[in-house]
Amino acid sequence: MAETVRAHDLVVYGATGFVGRLLAGYLAEHAPEGTRIALAGRSRDRLEEVRAALPPAGRDWALVEADSTDPESLRALAEGTRVLVTTVGPYARYGLPVVEACARAGTHYADLTGEVLFVRDAIDRCDALAKETGARIVHACGFDSIPSDLSTMLLARRAREDGAGGLRDVRLVATMRGGFSGGTIDSMRAQVEALQQDPALRRVVGDPFALSPDRAAEPSTRQPRDGAMPVRTDDGRWTAAFVMAPFNTRIVRRSNALQNWAYGRDLRYGEVMGVGRGPLGAVAAAGITAGLVATVSAMSLAPTRALLDRVLPAPGTGPSAAVRQKGWFRMVVDAETEDGRRYRATAAGPGDPGYAATSVMLGESALALTLDGDRLPDRAGSLTPATALGEVLVERLRAAGHTYEVTAV
Template identity: 85%
Template sequence: MADSTRDHDLVLFGATGFVGRLLAAYLAEHAPPGLRIGLAGRSLTRLLEVRAGLPPAAREWPVVAADAGDPASMAALAESTRVLVTTVGPYARYGLPVVEACAAAGTHYADLTGEVLFVREAVDRVDEVARRTGARIVHACGYDSIPSDLSTFLLAERARADGAGGLTDVRLVATMRGGFSGGTIDSMRAQVEALQENPSKRRVVGDPFALSPDRAAEPGTRQPRDGSMPERTADGRWTAAFVMAPFNTRIVRRSNALQDWAYGRGLSYGEVMGVGRGPLGAVTAAGLSAGLVGAVSAMAFPPTRALLDRVLPAPGSGPSEEVRRKGWFRMTVDAETERGRRYRAIAAGQGDPGYAATAVMLGESALALALDGDRLPDRAGSLTPATALGAVLVERLRAAGQTYEVSEL
């Protein structure tokens, strides 16, 4: 519902970036007529260029100059809209002024972050303010971490409905086809640099409950297998470490704790990547797990980081339209419950998971915040997709062509 005291219903901050342009195009095609959408960024000239390339529905959208480095401009932007969605990263560098402005203004917020350190600091800074102003601050509304978060949410809902008790062992196996963007690489680089500047933050990054709203109240220390060593699933597929698991797992655990551990006090949740079967699968799994450790180590060492900077995608770049179109993702999430019953959730979709599919996820998250307020969970503060948007977002993503389903095994 429109708010006559604000100029916009929804503003996209970062519309000139790679993911920002994809999201702007998605909103132009899927937002209902009459929704007042604005495009924001540092350069009015570039914003006008982006708008000119969008579908006709967006040609009259207003453009707004705003800079994360200018607190006054961020405050004005947040106060002008009911919902702000931002693609400006790395979030550890640019995100805190944005989230602080939204919390203070009572403006609902969504982002794409996959950065543990940023979310931890954002929670510490704005949760109390946002709860007071009524702002829903929703992190991780893309491939990080919607499939993980919503799949576990659906598994817990199904187990509860069946009287099967809480979830105990939950394991996600991810398979996908897609590319990398410079923004993703830059976020990884920023976190490595933050750890070098402040080694004490390693404790936060290494804590599986780092994003818990009440660390002392976490029920236990059971740790899932993390994929660091190649293993096989029950159907013979080899698995390797999943680059997004260190962040996704913490978001799922935060969702559990924000709901008073509604998924189960004994929840053990882990994620790995499926890579194939047979001897080739074993070799691939070992290589990928070792390669992930090597890549992080290389970023931490200045000479090798300089070499990687020459060959990895630059910020603002990303996979081609063909790669985005041919991409896909499929997450298989197996769960056991306290009463011994077993369930499986499937989250799947077409399009490069980090870009084409993420534009759908973030776009529908923003539209849910703008249009479905009376149907969303009655929560405010620093939230997750499951706790802020829950079943409403599942419904929207299914309508957009993605799969979210649960069955008993």
């Protein structure tokens, strides 16, 4: 479909949800004047409420009714815009029809999923079709997994520029302050339920190269464990298992493979969470690791899952404005290259990482797809932030107040 007949430049699908509202507000404040943006969702009344609460620039945006269970509405939605960004999750439950509609229409797509099974299904169903139509299907455009993906990309570029060879050992240590939303919890619950219904999927989730474009071609390099046990680092800080590692690591490895293993054939990439120092740090690290195991285990059993549902945030809810404002994130990524040189990347930013910072990341990803097409990597199909948006997104995020830097150490 020719772009000249499309009514919108960018559509926010799921605008009435918690993250959707944040994203719409960000775009109303930062999209250039004249960008044709629309809000989409199931209820026109709720869309009107969202639009009325936006900054002035967004109060005349178009509204589009669409439902993931209605293929015709999704077809019209995708064919009516150049770019679609969706916050409707859990993606494994609601997302595939949206990806398929965009791939078929040649519409660029972005989401903030952190679900391995969904991305694997989307690759298998839509990658070839999107390549035919020229659609960029870009998953993981939030805190999952932009800091991980862009930091590794920048490290690999610096190593190449210095003639240091490919990356060999890379470890990200995440520290942050923020809250959890019901949408995140619901996505975790949906994946646990999927594994219960089909135990064979455990092999997919457990495969460190689960999102590879060519699993047979992947090297046999052993990867770090996602559920790392507490460890005391050389500087005295304790680290614990990082809840996002099982997804982020697979996105980074997919980026490497999509670029013909440009980061390094023997890349070992892992992620942990940084906690405190001394005895209190050790206790915190052990508690975080045990808590993650206990939460997943509790979600696997109906009686304990019912108890968790009473205390965990409900879908459509999230941290208060005060919590979002006080939050922050800092990811320190240390790398050793093939010739033994060492580099460090830092990705950091203000605001609750999963919501305030994610609205910036997703918003700038959507604007890059909408406005910077001629500057983006010449790729289509099922992509990652690094392979679809690359340096353009780094520039945008720096301009938005986030830090992305690499130094030799």
